[in-house]
């Protein structure tokens with residue numbers, strides 16, 4: 167991962183949730199389910215989760231790849247594939263999505279074969295073209311096609327839908343929506359089937375719904391822009407009760423100078439073959455920002471400050487007039503609204519960083535801790551990974567208190583329940599266990615109780631990675647699944663081939679010991695905090711003592727030489743403490759017999775204290 171000094175988009179998850187709630191409440195009044203569309207965000211898991219919290223019934227996506235991303239990050243819902251599937255992708259589609267939109271019989275036949283082979287039933291929504299001339303069966307061909315489809319094994323017709331205002335700009339109206347309902351009725355009577363959904367379009371249908379003129383039989387709608395940008399799409403006006411700034415583009419001023427408004431010298435074409443024209447307004451304050459056509463569609467940007475205007479752009483430079491603006495300096499950042507096209511380009515560009523935010527002040531408010539011990543029954547004090555007396559005294563000095571001490575015995579499910587209960591009580595769980603496998607239950611508990619959380623894991627081994635990627639839901643597996651994009655492993659030095667593959671595929675951040683050597687612990691923690699905390703409700707830290715060098719922590723299972731130094735470990739703890747984000751902690755991996763003089767336990771105890779704010783190094 168490289169550090170970004172370029173433009174970025176702030177994504178306010180609370181505003182997305184709010185927008186979704188406004189729109190699902192409106193549609194709900196008319197018995198319409200909203201399918202939340204995340205495609206403009208490339209299937210960003212946090213955006214999907216925010217929409218689901220705001221009440222959308224399922225998630226719609228154009229690309230199977232985005233659906234894979236959402237699933238790999240614990241988005242647990244039904245997925246609808248919005249773009250008509252290609253013939254070649256039938257296998258992937260029947261296994262990955264619950265419903266796909268369709269208009270081609272051969273594709274539906276391929277889906278049928280793929281689903282039957284696997285003993286699955288795939289839902290399809292048949293799209294009918296009501297004149298917009300993008301996808302859809304022509305109305306005359308609808309019944310003949312359905313006649314063939316109803317015979318296909320492995321296919322269920324889940325609905326009839328239409329798409330408007332996309333290619334032809336045809337607006338949804340009572341007339342064309344009544345046609346849609348009429349076609350649905352004909353299908354139902356002709357073939358004796360009941361369609362679960364009649365899907366009345368996209369954000370361009372919001373006006374019709376709000377005016378009460380959408381036919382009552384329409385019970386489904388697919389909304390992207392309405393939630394993401396807070397706009398209906400016929401007149402592109404702000405939708406009442408929604409935010410238009412959930413997504414803002416930010417770029418930095420890299421040059422600020424007073425210059426004339428007309429170029430000097432003979433002019434020909436600009437960098438993009440255009441012939442620019444200039445109005446002489448005399449000398450103006452002009453700023454250059456570090457963003458350009460490689461990142462975004464410049465024409466779709468609008469400065470948040472009305473005093474600022476965009477003059478032009480090349481691949482990497484945006485030139486704005488800031489003469490009337492106040493407080494503009496070299497190095498300051500300017501914010502821009504984006505239209506759908508600009509947002510699409512910026513979200514897709516790897517040059518534009520995506521920073522999700524939540525409004526809520528997170529963690530520092532939680533002062534009290536429940537110490538939770540997962541050890542074999544009647545373990546003597548000398549078998550514990552932490553020195554409880556030192557820990558208690560140290561935490562008290564830091565103004566924290568141990569509200570309770572618990573002993574848990576049992577499987578991952580029991581651990582998960584305990585952790586979830588502690589989190590729900592607004593207390594920080596500090597779980598310690600000699601067995602590193604305990605972490606699975608802890609992660610499960612976090613996933614159950616915190617909708618958005620990030621994880622930093624200090625560990626030598628990659629074995630914990632499967633908890634975030636491969637485990638099937640159900641007993642022993644983690645359900646809901648965790649958000650792998652918000653997980654950072656630090657200090658890895660024994661990773662199997664399979665684990666490396668999982669890391670690459672799942673977008674988990676992994677910092678090996680080599681990375682720590684090359685970048686330094688400060689930079690590694692800084693990056694790990696950024697990815698794991700952005701837009702979350704707090705951070706869980708797992709301290710697996712095998713991350714440390716064996717001279718520092720000899721008392722572990724499977725010790726590997728050459729781990730993090732004592733100082734690196736401390737620096738990590740202190741930087742995490744300073745972030746104020748910690749919401750949960752696990753300390754694992756201890757073999758008492760190997761721990762001469764309990765030095766490993768002593769180090770673990772110190773580390774926990776510095777994670778809660780005790781200063782040892784000066785950073």
Ligand SMILES: *Cc1c(COP(=O)(O)O)cnc(C)c1O
Nearest residue numbers: 203248329368369388389390391
């Ligand atoms: C993108 C898309 C939508 C959502 O459109 P918005 O205008 O963003 O609400 C709905 N249906 C289909 C088929 C789409 O491709």
